[in-house]
Amino acid sequence: MKPYYWKYLLLPAFMIFFQQGLVAQILGDSASISILRKGVHNIYNCEFSQAREIVGKLEPVYPGHPVIPLMKGLILYWENFPLTPSSPALEPFKNEMLTCIRLCEGKRLLPGEAEYLLADIGARGLLLTFYADNGLGRSVIPMAAKTYQDVVKAFDYTGTFADFSFVTGLYNYYRETYPDVHPFYKPFALLFPRGNRKEGLRQLEHAASNSIFLIAEALSFLTWINTGYERNYAAAHRYSKKLLKTYPRNNVYLAMQVKSLLLLHRYDEAEMLLSTARQPESHWFNAEKTVLQAILQEKKYENHEAAEMLYRNALQKTSAFGEYANEYNSFCYFGLSRIASEKGDPGVSREFHKKAANLATYKHLDFGD
Structure with missing residues (x-):
């Protein structure tokens, strides 16, 4: 947002x-x-x-x-x-x-x-x-x-x-x-x-x-x-954890907590928490979830093929939400940029990175190393 x-x-x-x-x-x-x-x-x-x-x-x-x-x-x-x-x-x-x-x-x-x-x-x-x-x-x-x-x-x-x-x-x-x-x-x-x-x-x-x-x-x-703004991911995790504990049925808050765990590279906890989402899932949360799963495939499992498929799938899911989805779309393009670079295609990598930067609310939130 x-x-x-x-x-x-x-x-x-x-x-x-x-x-x-x-x-x-x-x-x-x-x-x-x-x-x-x-x-x-x-x-x-x-x-x-x-x-x-x-x-x-x-x-x-x-x-x-x-x-x-x-x-x-x-x-x-x-x-x-x-x-x-x-x-x-x-x-x-x-x-x-x-x-x-x-x-x-x-x-x-x-x-x-x-x-x-x-x-x-x-x-x-x-x-x-x-x-x-x-x-x-x-x-x-x-x-x-x-x-x-x-x-x-x-x-x-x-x-x-x-x-x-x-x-x-x-x-x-x-x-x-x-x-x-x-x-x-x-x-x-x-x-x-x-x-x-x-x-x-x-x-x-x-x-x-x-x-x-x-x-x-x-x-x-x-x-x-x-x-x-503060780039204090430990503090963000602390607040999002309390938020989800207070409102455990809110999947939007669950996604916030998962994101904070991913930023801290606590991948096992993030994956476990993501599996506990309340049902039924909204179309928006399903799109968020797909992006977060893509990050896990890329960062935890280093499975770039699976990650790329999930990033592209997520972009299709977020298309229904217009500009509201810009932040999560930027996560997808940052990921696709890294994967293209690993494949040895710097031109495609730069193009994806440019798209990500144009959409990102905070350009440092790219889930890179």
């Missing part, structure tokens, strides 16, 4: 809605907050029937509340992960997000404004995530400007809950790190207050350990950060 700067600014606000957005109605009710917490866990653990049952319990108690379409949309997002422009679930998902936005309109400057402000940011932020992941830049720009204005205003409502460490941590970290890695954005970054990279990591770790609702998001970002 491509690291669009807007995405990292806006996604946190969506998740924070579950913490602050319901303060006026749910956080004072221990029974309701327990139900909500369970529902969020069900969604991330891919237990969608149970999650829908919980939404069904909340909906008659809070009719017309934006949390209902927001949770319905989150269910659709994960149940059909990853959403692409051709996904049958895309229109229902967008309708839930637009319903949430509509329910928030006209609620500003009223008691409980923060609740609707954050719900609005949540729906817009999740839509922006879909647009950014799928390379739909023209859809990102007009919505991002309005959403960022809401994000700035939302910081006025910062409270005492650990979940807020997630948004402040992401801002502090990416405000400093992203422009350094992507110099094109440095002039743009000057429009924003300075952050603090170390403080950002500390805040994200605090959120990962103490949040009510944001454990999955905090652990996911800590894994991505340590894989892509």
